[in-house]
Amino acid sequence: MLLFSRFAPNVLLSAAVALSVILAAVMLGLAMDQRWLGLKLEAQPRLAIPASFEGLWIDAIEHDSPAAEQPGAGIPASVASLVSIGGPDQRSIQLTPQDLMEEPDALETYAGMRAFFARQDEIAGILRSIGGVELGVAFLGETQTYSVSPKHQRPVTSLPPSFWMQIGVGLAGFWLGAWIWSLRRGEWATRFLLLAGAGLMISAFPAAVYSTRELALPGRLFSVLSTFNHIGALTFGVGMIGLFLVYPRRLVSPNWLAFPAVILGAWQVVDILQLADGPGLGFHLAVVLAMLAIVVLVAIQFKVTRGHPRDRAALAWLGLAVVVGAGAFVATVIAPNVLGIGAFVSQGEAFLFFLLVYVGVALGVARYRLFQLDEWAFRILFYVVGVLLLLVLDAILIVTIVDERAPAFALSLLIVALAWLPLRDMLARLVLRRAELSRGNLFRQVMDVALTPPGRDQQARWRALLENAFRPLSVTAAADVQDPALIDDGLALAVPGAGGLPGYRLDYADGGRKLFSLRDAELAVELTTMLANALESREAYEKGVAEERERIARDIHDNIGVQLMGALHSRGLARKDMMIRETLTDLRDIINNASNPDLSFDEMLADLRSQISEHLFAAGVKMKWEVESAGPAILPLAAAHTVRSVVREAVQNALKHGQPKSIRVTVRLDEDAIALTVADDGSGFDPSSVQTGNGLANMQARVTSLGGRFNVASGVEGTRIEARFPVDIVRITQ
Structure with a gap:
């Protein structure tokens, strides 16, 4: 076994295939090396x-x-x-x-x-x-x-279908046994399966030669072939008995695994030396007892696997295939010969029953991951079969229609590429039952989960998504799941939650018909990642909505509420009308800002200048308006609103407290910042005596929230308010 461990599975499988093909060629040569009458x-x-x-x-x-x-x-x-x-x-x-x-x-x-x-x-x-x-x-x-x-020499075309059936069954049994063994060389179960496959080949190959002879074979050759047929049959029995002694649950210690080989080996010696009365006792009885032992072991395994669903699933598939396949051969050929009534069907046809055993094994690997094999095992098998087809086609073409080797190989490669590769994909879909899920449908379901308000409905949709993607037999909540992972060799799949959603444990994939695979684990990773991103996007959206609502509420409180209150207490009708017009203008700005987040710098300043000039004209105050800019620009919402609020509040404070004769407003737009200056020639005030909560505090809060600087200077010559803050995004238009 240490020697075999040095080689990759595809190398060992290719070697086994080559050896079996050579033996099949020898059998073909023996079948053709006969005098032929026609x-x-x-x-x-x-x-x-x-x-x-x-x-x-x-x-x-x-x-x-x-x-x-x-x-x-x-x-x-x-x-x-x-x-x-x-x-x-x-x-x-x-x-x-x-x-x-x-x-x-x-x-x-x-x-x-x-x-x-x-x-x-x-x-x-x-x-x-x-x-x-x-x-x-x-x-x-x-x-x-x-x-x-x-x-x-007998022509190859004269060989009957039963010859090729028996050769095909022997090859298939040995190949599948070698395939699984090459992937799990260190396990007794796969060794016994390989032994059974070799026994089937050793039994079927000689039978193919002598059971399809035209009339007669040399007696010595016939006797040797019959002996090997018996050796192969009992070797198959040893392999299957040993298999069910250790799989899916070990029933005996390793020391007892040689017991079936000793018993059937001794029986084989009796048969070869012809120490019994006849083949009924010397061979057929051994085969019947071996079959009974297999049935008994399957029944025992069925009992001991109670409470182990994965092992029970493996036993149900493998045990049924062996009992039906090998049992049918014994019932139709061996048992009737023991009873002296003759076989019910031709031996060549009866060998097809053994094919059921190994087809069942292959399908069991695909459906239940028998021997812990996954889909990658089939990729290795399909690769080796493709190489074999290439070599066989190359040999056939050289022998028949193409004389030169290079053109024959090129034509073989073309045929394999055009015929085998599409067929391989079709076989993979049929054998592995690959049902490709619609990524678009999964994405829509993930978005439904993410957009559903947190609560029971969201949890129910998350659970329904997992049930649709994996079709498990049962789903249970699992709070401690951190990452998607296979549990108990694929019996269950752990899927974590995201964004406060619970994690789940999914048991028995596809309604209990198969185990979870690495492909399922990868899909779980994809779904949880997609859901986490969708939930983060929704959270960011809701945060933006909340911030916008907060801005609107702040604007209404700071501007609309104050102005309406001022209009309510104003005694002059003209003053009241002016303040109401200003309030409507501010309300329009708030609405426009919500629906048009980016404003033109020039349009915003023109609108603001019109409002300010109307205020100052009504108060009899001169205005000087200065704007410095490199050109037309689009101003972000936060920056535009801060400019309006600072200028309005500064002008209103000057009119209310300073009795100025003139006010100068300067706005300068640099590459990455905006600078504002509002200066008046009023009476001024002491900044240290201003209480928190008035207009100055609001202006300072708006500017500093954008990462800017705010400064107030006031004295007998008037008041000067300066603000400067960065502009994250300024899009200059052409």
């Missing part, structure tokens, strides 16, 4: 009306085969039978339906098996005779002899 023989004819016959029924004759090319009228098909085969040395063997027996271990005794292998060897020897063979064909009660020269 006859499709059946032990029982497929006729609507039963007919009695001798020998083997000739169901069909292959096109361009030696049997089809023999001189004369030709061998009749579908109406005749092959009753004998003879060689040039006058040897002749009468054929019987037993000569086409798929599996010799269906015989009752080992002696019968040895006699069968000897007979097969004799028939194969006749087929290999130099000078051709003599076929005795019975037709309408008469037997006619045909001389045929068998081809030295």
Whole structure:
């Protein structure tokens, strides 16, 4: 195991695939290394009306085969039978339906098996005779002899579908076992799964050769292939028994894990040495007992996984696949042979039941993360399959239509790119059930949560969002969640709250049909981040609204309220009208400022000058208005309102307390600041005697709130008020 730990999973899986392909090629070579007549023989004819016959029924004759090319009228098909085969040395063997027996271990005794292998060897020897063979064909009660020269090699196209089925099942079982083992090499469960996959391959490959033979194989080869078939079957049993001893819950200590191998290994020795009466006791009984042991272990695991939902989910998927797949093979092939009634289905077709086992394992990895494997495991598998397809296509093209290697490889690469890559994505969606969530829909739901007022409705929408995104079986509040995280190997997902919303624990993804994956954890991070940003944006918006409301309230209090109060107590009608007009003007400014946050500097000053000049004209005071600016500009709301408030308040204070003859107003706009000066020639006052809360304090508060400076100087020559504050944004227009 230390040696294997040095290699990456894709390297080990590629090596396992290459080894299995080489073994499959060897089996293909053995299947083709037969003398070929071109006859499709059946032990029982497929006729609507039963007919009695001798020998083997000739169901069909292959096109361009030696049997089809023999001189004369030709061998009749579908109406005749092959009753004998003879060689040039006058040897002749009468054929019987037993000569086409798929599996010799269906015989009752080992002696019968040895006699069968000897007979097969004799028939194969006749087929290999130099000078051709003599076929005795019975037709309408008469037997006619045909001389045929068998081809030295069987064409690959003549191999029946059952051959490729068994080869495919063996490859699939071994590949899937090697795939999972390469990703979890240090665990006993994956080692046993690999052992079971290897056993399936060792059993299926030899069976593919001898169960699809045309007529006969050399006896020694047949015997060796049958032995390996038995070894593979019991190895599969050892792997599956060991798997359910440790997965999903360990049932025994490591010292007992070798016990199934010792028992079935000893039984295998009895079978190889033929120490029992026959294969029923020496082989079939061992297979049946191994299957029963698997069923018992699945039942025990089902009991001990009570209270462990993740383990129970893994057991339900894997145990069902093994019991149904392997159990169906035992029930249709092995058990009938033990009872002496013969297999119910062809052995080549029955091997497809084992494919259910490994397809179930692969789907279990996708749905329940069996053996703690996630979606990245499938990416490795699809990568290796793509490389294998590339190599196989390259070899096929070189052998068939393309002579040069470089063009063949380029064409293979193009075919894989155009065909396999789209197919791989489709398989990923089907196997992994990737349901891509609409990001637009999730964003709308997140915004609904963020814009809902805090309270139960907002919490309910947050919970509904999580239920829609992950479809958990249950959702419970979790106050201590800090970051999205998988819990119990994906059994649950912790999702934190944001902006005062509670966190939740989501259990059993997709309605309990799968575990949470790293993809789900990434989606949880995305949702919580999106929600936090949306809540911050809403908070900033509400803060801005509150500040605007506060400004409006302050403006109404400082200006509108004071002016209306002054108008109410004014005795002169003209004075009252003027103050009401000023109040309406201020109210208009407040409304305009709320709807038009950016004001033109020139327009604002023109409006302000008109108001101030009206006041001073009514009071008989001269005004000098000076403006210094680099050009037209757009003034921010806060700066414009501060300019108006300071100038108005300073002028009103001068008129009220100083009895001036003239007032000079100077406004200067620099690149990053505004400077105001309001000076009068009135009687002046003592600034130290001014109490907090009057107009001076309001002006100072407005200027300092913008980071500016405010200064008041007063004496016998009059009063001078200066203010300077920065302008954060001044947009100069062209």
